[in-house]
Amino acid sequence: MKKTYLMIFLMMMLVMAGAGCSSDETEMKPQAGGKVELTVSAAVSLQDALNDIKKSFEKENANVEVHYNFGASGALQQQISQGAPVDLFFSAAEDKFDKLIEEDLIEEKNGIDLVGNDLVLVVPKDSKKEIGSLEDLTKADKISIGTPESVPAGQYAKQTLEKLNLWKEIEGKLVYAKDVRQVLTYVETGNVDAGLVYKTDALSSEKVEIVAVADKDLHDPIIYPVGMIKDSSHPKEAQLFYDYLQSEDSIKVFEKYGFEDLN
Numbered sequence: 001m002k003k004t005y006l007m008i009f010l011m012m013m014l015v016m017a018g019a020g021c022s023s024d025e026t027e028m029k030p031q032a033g034g035k036v037e038l039t040v041s042a043a044v045s046l047q048d049a050l051n052d053i054k055k056s057f058e059k060e061n062a063n064v065e066v067h068y069n070f071g072a073s074g075a076l077q078q079q080i081s082q083g084a085p086v087d088l089f090f091s092a093a094e095d096k097f098d099k100l101i102e103e104d105l106i107e108e109k110n111g112i113d114l115v116g117n118d119l120v121l122v123v124p125k126d127s128k129k130e131i132g133s134l135e136d137l138t139k140a141d142k143i144s145i146g147t148p149e150s151v152p153a154g155q156y157a158k159q160t161l162e163k164l165n166l167w168k169e170i171e172g173k174l175v176y177a178k179d180v181r182q183v184l185t186y187v188e189t190g191n192v193d194a195g196l197v198y199k200t201d202a203l204s205s206e207k208v209e210i211v212a213v214a215d216k217d218l219h220d221p222i223i224y225p226v227g228m229i230k231d232s233s234h235p236k237e238a239q240l241f242y243d244y245l246q247s248e249d250s251i252k253v254f255e256k257y258g259f260e261d262l263n
Contacts, residue, residue, distance in 0.1 A: 008051050034043040035062075036237045039085060041069045041076040042223065043092035044062040044179045045117070045198045046151070050090070051259040053250050057241060072179040074150030075098075080105060080229065087238040090226040090245075092117075092180075092198075093152035104230065111227025114245065118199040119156050119219060121212040124190050130196050133212050134160065137170050140193035144175040146187040154224075157196035159219040166219035184208065198222070200258040223262065 010048050044051055047070050054066045069076065069086070073220050077096040080086050082102060091097040092119065094113070098105045129139055137143055146154025154176070161167040177183040180197050187195040187206040195208075226245055232238045244250060253260050 010167070016149060020180075031085050035065045036234050037067055038087045038237055038241055039066045039067050039069060039233060040090060040241070041071070041080060042090035043073045043076070043084045043152070044070040044089055044181045045092055045201055046070075046224070047181070048204055049200075049254050049259065052253050052256075053245065056249060056253075057244050060244075061237075061240060064240065066241065072146065072151045074152070075178075085230040085233065086229050087234055088226060088228055088242060090114075090224065092222070092224055093155065093226055094221075094223050096152070097227065100227075100229075102154075103149040104234060106227045107230055110230075111225055112246065113223045113225045115224045115251075115254050116117045116262050117222040117224065118200050118259070118260075119153065119160060119196055119212045119214040119217075119222060120199045121214070122184070122187050122197055122205075122208040123194045123204045123211055124187055125207055125209050127193065129193050129210070131211060134164055134166065134214065135159075137166060137194060140170070140173060142175050143173050144177055144183045144192040144195040146177045146180050146183055147178065148206070151179055152175070153196065153198055154182070156214075156219040160196070160214045161220045165179060203258045224259070 050068060053209050057066060058064065073091040073093050073096040076089065077099055080089060080100060089097065089100060097111065101108050121134055123129065130136065131139055145157040148154040148158040159168065161170065175186060177186060180201055183195040183197050184190045184201050184205055188205055202208055228238045228242050255261060
């Protein structure tokens with residue numbers, strides 16, 4: 001009788017051990033058909049267009065999932081320089097992009113100047129201030145621009161205001177923002193009388209009015225380069241998305257949101 005109980009006990013232990021091994025093996029083995037996750041650090045002004053492109057790309061490439069990290073190009077560049085795990089960088093300024101080429105984090109052959117943009121002056125739709133030009137900014141009490149050191153739109157805004165000899169006169173009225181979308185929000189909510197943003201951002205809002213477009217010779221060219229990070233964990237899929245961004249379908253999406261095709 002004791003032997004029978006002992007045999008049953010041993011058999012139960014073997015079954016449990018086998019189940020444990022099977023469970024461990026299942027956990028250690030990657031899931032069949034698992035998706036590759038791409039991380040794309042991109043200027044926040046690209047948000048609407050890139051979200052549309054993500055949908056169509058993932059429909060055509062079911063095994064790839066795109067995750068965006070939107071922010072100011074300068075801040076994103078610094079994150080990548082400090083080792084953030086990123087597969088592609090889509091900047092709103094050439095100098096931030098070139099910095100990563102200099103640091104050998106992006107190969108020049110794996111980057112392209114893809115789209116362009118314009119800098120515009122916006123005011124709240126219900127504004128009572130008589131601001132109809134850049135020169136009229138002297139009439140404003142508060143003006144918002146992106147922080148020039150880290151936000152390309154702020155850098156272009158500063159260049160424009162300096163060229164027009166307005167910078168010193170209005171510097172004390174400036175409200176700095178962490179990115180161009182925050183500038184837009186300040187104008188939409190009436191927290192400032194005017195702001196300098198990209199045309200694409202202004203077109204996305206029904207709460208602001210474009211009253212002036214900065215002449216292109218007042219600031220550096222507004223160019224958006226995109227490229228693959230050299231040490232991407234998923235070089236094949238990164239190349240796939242990089243190529244897709246340059247496709248005719250993607251360019252149509254960029255143009256729909258007001259960007260200019262540079263190729």
